[in-house]
Amino acid sequence: MARVHNFSAGPAALPLEVLEQTASELIDYRGCGMSVLEMSHRSAAYQRIYDETEACLRRILSIPDTYQVLFLQGGATLEFAAIPLNLMRRGRAGYVVSGNFAKKAWEEARRYGEAVALASSEDTNFDRIPDLSPVAERAACGDLDYIHICQNNTIFGTMYHELPSTGEVPLVADVSSCFLSMPLDIERYGVVYAGAQKNAGPAGVTVVIVRRDLIEDGPALPICPTYLDWRTQAAKGSMLNTPNTFGIYLCGKVFAWIERTGGLAAMEQRNRAKAELLYSLLDGIDLFFGTAQPASRSIANVTFRTASPELDAAFIAGARERGIEGIAGHRLVGGMRASIYNAVDMASVEALAAYMTEFEENRRTQTRSS
Amino acid sequence: MARVHNFSAGPAALPLEVLEQTASELIDYRGCGMSVLEMSHRSAAYQRIYDETEACLRRILSIPDTYQVLFLQGGATLEFAAIPLNLMRRGRAGYVVSGNFAKKAWEEARRYGEAVALASSEDTNFDRIPDLSPVAERAACGDLDYIHICQNNTIFGTMYHELPSTGEVPLVADVSSCFLSMPLDIERYGVVYAGAQKNAGPAGVTVVIVRRDLIEDGPALPICPTYLDWRTQAAKGSMLNTPNTFGIYLCGKVFAWIERTGGLAAMEQRNRAKAELLYSLLDGIDLFFGTAQPASRSIANVTFRTASPELDAAFIAGARERGIEGIAGHRLVGGMRASIYNAVDMASVEALAAYMTEFEENRRTQTRSS
Numbered sequence: 001m002a003r004v005h006n007f008s009a010g011p012a013a014l015p016l017e018v019l020e021q022t023a024s025e026l027i028d029y030r031g032c033g034m035s036v037l038e039m040s041h042r043s044a045a046y047q048r049i050y051d052e053t054e055a056c057l058r059r060i061l062s063i064p065d066t067y068q069v070l071f072l073q074g075g076a077t078l079e080f081a082a083i084p085l086n087l088m089r090r091g092r093a094g095y096v097v098s099g100n101f102a103k104k105a106w107e108e109a110r111r112y113g114e115a116v117a118l119a120s121s122e123d124t125n126f127d128r129i130p131d132l133s134p135v136a137e138r139a140a141c142g143d144l145d146y147i148h149i150c151q152n153n154t155i156f157g158t159m160y161h162e163l164p165s166t167g168e169v170p171l172v173a174d175v176s177s178c179f180l181s182m183p184l185d186i187e188r189y190g191v192v193y194a195g196a197q198k199n200a201g202p203a204g205v206t207v208v209i210v211r212r213d214l215i216e217d218g219p220a221l222p223i224c225p226t227y228l229d230w231r232t233q234a235a236k237g238s239m240l241n242t243p244n245t246f247g248i249y250l251c252g253k254v255f256a257w258i259e260r261t262g263g264l265a266a267m268e269q270r271n272r273a274k275a276e277l278l279y280s281l282l283d284g285i286d287l288f289f290g291t292a293q294p295a296s297r298s299i300a301n302v303t304f305r306t307a308s309p310e311l312d313a314a315f316i317a318g319a320r321e322r323g324i325e326g327i328a329g330h331r332l333v334g335g336m337r338a339s340i341y342n343a344v345d346m347a348s349v350e351a352l353a354a355y356m357t358e359f360e361e362n363r364r365t366q367t368r369s370s
Numbered sequence: 371m372a373r374v375h376n377f378s379a380g381p382a383a384l385p386l387e388v389l390e391q392t393a394s395e396l397i398d399y400r401g402c403g404m405s406v407l408e409m410s411h412r413s414a415a416y417q418r419i420y421d422e423t424e425a426c427l428r429r430i431l432s433i434p435d436t437y438q439v440l441f442l443q444g445g446a447t448l449e450f451a452a453i454p455l456n457l458m459r460r461g462r463a464g465y466v467v468s469g470n471f472a473k474k475a476w477e478e479a480r481r482y483g484e485a486v487a488l489a490s491s492e493d494t495n496f497d498r499i500p501d502l503s504p505v506a507e508r509a510a511c512g513d514l515d516y517i518h519i520c521q522n523n524t525i526f527g528t529m530y531h532e533l534p535s536t537g538e539v540p541l542v543a544d545v546s547s548c549f550l551s552m553p554l555d556i557e558r559y560g561v562v563y564a565g566a567q568k569n570a571g572p573a574g575v576t577v578v579i580v581r582r583d584l585i586e587d588g589p590a591l592p593i594c595p596t597y598l599d600w601r602t603q604a605a606k607g608s609m610l611n612t613p614n615t616f617g618i619y620l621c622g623k624v625f626a627w628i629e630r631t632g633g634l635a636a637m638e639q640r641n642r643a644k645a646e647l648l649y650s651l652l653d654g655i656d657l658f659f660g661t662a663q664p665a666s667r668s669i670a671n672v673t674f675r676t677a678s679p680e681l682d683a684a685f686i687a688g689a690r691e692r693g694i695e696g697i698a699g700h701r702l703v704g705g706m707r708a709s710i711y712n713a714v715d716m717a718s719v720e721a722l723a724a725y726m727t728e729f730e731e732n733r734r735t736q737t738r739s740s
Contacts, residue, residue, distance in 0.1 A: 004404055019397045033372055040696055075612055222481070
């Protein structure tokens, strides 16, 4: 069996050993006589899986006891509503509009209160993280319930290299596409949340890490659906109802793989090396150029293109022939995108880099001979 | 490997051949060079899986084209909020309170409008489906947006053997624990919804089947979170955001298994035979008695107990020694519960029946000799 080089933006590549372990346990989980898929979420065996999963995440991210960890469903999109519903006590929050999902989060919040766009890079098609000085200024006014950012913008290939200063105002961050790709100083945040389908596991699990004091009074808005009530979910250990049991189990396997292979510091080192290889090509080869401003470049999603959509299409088609998959950019930006999450190893990135070089050389030869 | 007899109420037993197929495809899905777990939900390969899953469900349930099928997340519990948010246009709905989840659905709806309890069996601890004559009467008044029932009450072991007459008022049914256990006349309903983790697949997928005309004007309440907006989810083919891709794939495998093994008529026949075996024991052995009124007995969840909690505990402990798992009743009722969903085969039910007979005989011998 030949595994392809999978650069998909999410759902995305999983570590091969995680898949192998999962396959080997799929019919009979460690002598239980049943699959994890068939296990009651109220059984001791499943509770053990859940507890180990949470404990491992707490270890690799150094999550303080003052934070609650939740494993929910519905993706970051459902949390876009849960955030104002839980936190907008005074009816006003700040949003940094740095990309497609940042904007969606902002638009959803506007349905529940005043959501102020503190900074935006929409005028340059989100090619950068906007100037964050207005964030600190507004935070100092003391009238915001929270400030929301999307820390890595999957579609546009940008990420925060420094967090905004929000003072006493809780920082709420959608970290979906950079979650577990590097260490995170949890105490800088009020809430961190992520769809699992990039670095943490399969689609269908959302990890929410929330400072306990923010939820102790229950949801800010009484219309909050019970499922979205973080205090209730916390009290029930993420099991107000049946969770995505198999998804959480898979997340646990990914967390254990991260821990076993060096933790988040090692992940960051590898991710930076992979990103640098691609960015150095983008800066060095005339045919390709990166679409994100250099100061905002993501180490998770490398976006680039050639001079024409036709050439982009030829590049993507040739990639497929070489077993390089998931390289087409999002329809909002076109071009190419290489998502180089933890499970995409250096060998895959080198294969892509070699193909980029080859493509450029072939192109040069053709141009010269024509 | 010895598979146990799994009577869990959900997540629950899956067909062995579904698990075997899934394990065999887990690392490389049919030569794609990746797992379904790693596949972009926007890829052609995944869209094919999704489309086949929906088409198979439409075939086995004979779902008319006038109904939309959605595969969502968050379980029936999240739908308890989605139902009033989408449908309570005039602010008033009727609920039949026939068990724990029926009551939770009712309570959630009361947060968004007037939810009238049309009938209840709470006074007899939900041992029956209540008299439904008030439902038809109230439906005739023409002031309700919909009438909600929970068609099978997992915890109490009861089910509807006839649907209430609701006239022009759309009937909304939580069918979680009877979904796909027998044919369903979809046109009798406005909405049918089910958590997948009983008969349809793994936990983490909710199937919603809704009559298209009910959602064409969008949600009834403007505060409806976008994720819960059935019209938007319909327009996006259940992919407003990343769905539980692997869960949907597994549902597809279960649907195909149902189709291959005779469809819903065959499922019903087998389920009735399994239920009859257990109910005949409950009626025939003095030691055990069923907790649901005979006229309301479920063919999915058979609830029973002995004369004392101690004896129940001894029965459950002995069951485990015989590889009979998941037989403890819900904490709200105690005693025992055998969930005999599609994937629990007659051999498992016979093993349980043999153990019940053996337990009763041993008990009789002990009593006689003491």
